[in-house]
Amino acid sequence: MSGSADALVAEVLSTGTLKGLPQGHFIGGRFVPAQSGNTMESFDPGRGRPFASFAAGDAVDVDAAVTAARKALSGPWRQMGPAARGRILAEAAALLRERAGRFAVVESLDSGKRLSEAEGDLRGVTRAFEYYAGAADKLHGDSLPLGRQYVGFTTEEPVGVAAQIIPWNYPLSTAARGIAPALAAGCTVVAKPAEQTPFTALMLAELLSAAGLPDGVLNVVTGVGAAVGAPLVAHPGINHITFTGSVATGSAVMRGAADNVTRLVLELGGKSPLVVLADCDMDAALNGVIEAIYENAGQICSAGSRLILDRSIAVPFLGRLTTRVKGFRLGHGLTNPDLGPVNSPRQLETIDAHVRRAVAAGNRVYVGGAVAKSDATGGGWFYEPTIIEAQGPDDPVVQEEIFGPVLVVQIVDGPDEALAAANATSYALVAGIYSQNITQALRFARDVDAGQVFINEWFAGGIEVPFGGNRKSGFGREKGMAGLRSYCKMKSVVARI
Numbered sequence: 001m002s003g004s005a006d007a008l009v010a011e012v013l014s015t016g017t018l019k020g021l022p023q024g025h026f027i028g029g030r031f032v033p034a035q036s037g038n039t040m041e042s043f044d045p046g047r048g049r050p051f052a053s054f055a056a057g058d059a060v061d062v063d064a065a066v067t068a069a070r071k072a073l074s075g076p077w078r079q080m081g082p083a084a085r086g087r088i089l090a091e092a093a094a095l096l097r098e099r100a101g102r103f104a105v106v107e108s109l110d111s112g113k114r115l116s117e118a119e120g121d122l123r124g125v126t127r128a129f130e131y132y133a134g135a136a137d138k139l140h141g142d143s144l145p146l147g148r149q150y151v152g153f154t155t156e157e158p159v160g161v162a163a164q165i166i167p168w169n170y171p172l173s174t175a176a177r178g179i180a181p182a183l184a185a186g187c188t189v190v191a192k193p194a195e196q197t198p199f200t201a202l203m204l205a206e207l208l209s210a211a212g213l214p215d216g217v218l219n220v221v222t223g224v225g226a227a228v229g230a231p232l233v234a235h236p237g238i239n240h241i242t243f244t245g246s247v248a249t250g251s252a253v254m255r256g257a258a259d260n261v262t263r264l265v266l267e268l269g270g271k272s273p274l275v276v277l278a279d280c281d282m283d284a285a286l287n288g289v290i291e292a293i294y295e296n297a298g299q300i301c302s303a304g305s306r307l308i309l310d311r312s313i314a315v316p317f318l319g320r321l322t323t324r325v326k327g328f329r330l331g332h333g334l335t336n337p338d339l340g341p342v343n344s345p346r347q348l349e350t351i352d353a354h355v356r357r358a359v360a361a362g363n364r365v366y367v368g369g370a371v372a373k374s375d376a377t378g379g380g381w382f383y384e385p386t387i388i389e390a391q392g393p394d395d396p397v398v399q400e401e402i403f404g405p406v407l408v409v410q411i412v413d414g415p416d417e418a419l420a421a422a423n424a425t426s427y428a429l430v431a432g433i434y435s436q437n438i439t440q441a442l443r444f445a446r447d448v449d450a451g452q453v454f455i456n457e458w459f460a461g462g463i464e465v466p467f468g469g470n471r472k473s474g475f476g477r478e479k480g481m482a483g484l485r486s487y488c489k490m491k492s493v494v495a496r497i
């Protein structure tokens, strides 16, 4: 942690808030209040108390932001070549590196996540800007082989105004993985952060402006989903939507986009299988399981929330796992505990309802299983790290996303049963396997339905690796070069010569 981050942590822990947080929406290159004058509060999940207020937008603010973004499409941004766009993104990466400490503290305070995780997020966000800075001038079409009498080629044009609907679990990371490629492609953007975590997206807009982004190219409107998100996705001035969130809201976004036939990328839920076979490296697998389900208190669409475990190693594996999980220290995210709070009282109640239903149905609970209350958790929103055994493939704890620190164990006999269990939910976001037999692992990668497969390290990869799901986990891909092409419309040109 940098010295400045230390001072900021001390400020939050002693005053309960932080000075200098952005105020208002960011529209047309400056901060402006909601036109209604309304504000709402953001809460510190580690204490369960509000720490700052922000603009509560509505359709009027959305319209102002979309108008600014449309105007910016034909302004100086359009005249800039791809290399100039790349230079702005590279400058943004340099500024992010300088300001990482403050960004990480605000992200941790607003979302509840551990500071060390927020610092990791900042490294990823910086990489996203660096990656797409380098990609901006390498985006090109193809030439088409039509014979001597024709010249044919394709071009990749910016799709126009891109809307970004951002969730509360990875506020800055999700914003960056959409905004950086959209800008690299030459689009303009209207972003709507989640109402639980509005601040780092606003800080990012201010930072990009300082990096040289022309006014109106990136706009941020804060507020609740019904008041800001819904009018944004249905706005006729929007050409593309990137949505990350729940399945139910994703369906609503699709319906909202349908009238204008607005194209979209949906990154929705998951119930991702983490397969541990008898021939695994047990230490690596234990570390992998712990990271897969307890990172960010399990509030990750790509969490490894189902441990599919070979029966022949189940007893020693679960014994060691349970011992480690029982030793977890819970506490405020800024104190870097083993497990931080969940993001909201609503999420805490959702997690508890899933677990209570399983307990009532007779599921075995190895550890945890309740809301956590202690001196260390104070008034914050904490759930005990939990491990539950499933009662069969149709068990609701197998089929339903819990989005909390709750690991569901499915015990199987061998790789074939493991694969069948892995594929037996309506989600298909990511999947992982721990096995020292690389042929076995690659067969699993071939046969599992998932957008991304991890072998011997959960969350392996980075901004270079395309990410997204199949089935109810959504469609389209973010990150990598596929993420850049999401923000392009292809044009084919053919000339007779």
Ligand code: ADP
Binding pocket: 165, 166, 167, 168, 192, 193, 194, 195, 223, 224, 225, 226, 228, 229, 230, 231, 233, 244, 245, 246, 247, 249, 250, 252, 253, 256
């Ligand atoms: P959660 O239920 O966990 O809050 P959501 O999927 O509802 O997750 O939220 C993800 C993002 O979608 C947030 O920014 C939220 O404000 C936004 N949102 C919620 N409802 C709508 C909607 N009807 N249209 C567009 N965006 C919405």
